[in-house]
Amino acid sequence: MCGGSLFYHWGIGRGRDQLVESIGEDFFGTIQCDGYGVYPAYQKGNDQVSLMACLAHIRRNFIETLDVGPDRAAARIVRLIAHLYSIEKDLRENKAGPALRESERAWRTAPLVARIKATMKVLLPKHRPKSLMGKALAYGLRHWELFAGYLAEGRLEFDNNLVENAMRPIKLGAKNWLFFGSKNAGHQAATIYTIVENCRRHGVPVEAYLRELLDRLPGLKEADEETIASLTPRRMAALRSRKPKAA
Numbered sequence: 001m002c003g004g005s006l007f008y009h010w011g012i013g014r015g016r017d018q019l020v021e022s023i024g025e026d027f028f029g030t031i032q033c034d035g036y037g038v039y040p041a042y043q044k045g046n047d048q049v050s051l052m053a054c055l056a057h058i059r060r061n062f063i064e065t066l067d068v069g070p071d072r073a074a075a076r077i078v079r080l081i082a083h084l085y086s087i088e089k090d091l092r093e094n095k096a097g098p099a100l101r102e103s104e105r106a107w108r109t110a111p112l113v114a115r116i117k118a119t120m121k122v123l124l125p126k127h128r129p130k131s132l133m134g135k136a137l138a139y140g141l142r143h144w145e146l147f148a149g150y151l152a153e154g155r156l157e158f159d160n161n162l163v164e165n166a167m168r169p170i171k172l173g174a175k176n177w178l179f180f181g182s183k184n185a186g187h188q189a190a191t192i193y194t195i196v197e198n199c200r201r202h203g204v205p206v207e208a209y210l211r212e213l214l215d216r217l218p219g220l221k222e223a224d225e226e227t228i229a230s231l232t233p234r235r236m237a238a239l240r241s242r243k244p245k246a247a
Helices: 016-023 038-043 055-068 072-093 098-126 132-152 161-172 183-201 206-219 225-229 233-242
Strands: 029-033 049-053
Touching (some): 016 038, 049 132, 055 072, 072 132, 098 132, 183 206, 206 233
Parallel strands (some): 029 049
């Protein structure tokens, strides 16, 4: 996701090759992800790539523990994590920029992040390694430093729920399009999903966008990157907002 836009990538399998096909070998920056081994494999040997863990994935394991039955320790961790979500909610509602988020996180969030880590370290020896709580604590501690990286970078979110939510419409219909027929059909479907979802995100009616796009494409002599970028839903939405309204 970038600037409120997103793209879907479709591929055969879930290996490192698919990640390379999606973002390339020359990517530099931060990848927010779960504990899937492909991401460390992609990062290996590349000091231009940083990984950041997702708080939602850490929290989910404690929720699953509570789903099985009452657990005071799990409930304690979940309550502490809820305070982190409350802080981020305040920042979001106040439309805080990166600088303000860094400042607020430094004095409001950092002590709480340290407290949660210390609490997990105390609880870990008290639970069997193969129990749900033991696994939740081990996963949390294993990824905690990667998660805590968001404290120093105001551009980063503390979980990847934005991405998870963007995938939900496709996931809900997965059984309807389980078999694409060919790799090319899979890529075409990902392209269609990308267009439709970005239209929705930027408030552009899909039918109107496609009509305008198809009207303009035949007149393009050279499809350079800037020309292609000017035809995205985001750019078209910006142009529409700048057009003077009729009296």
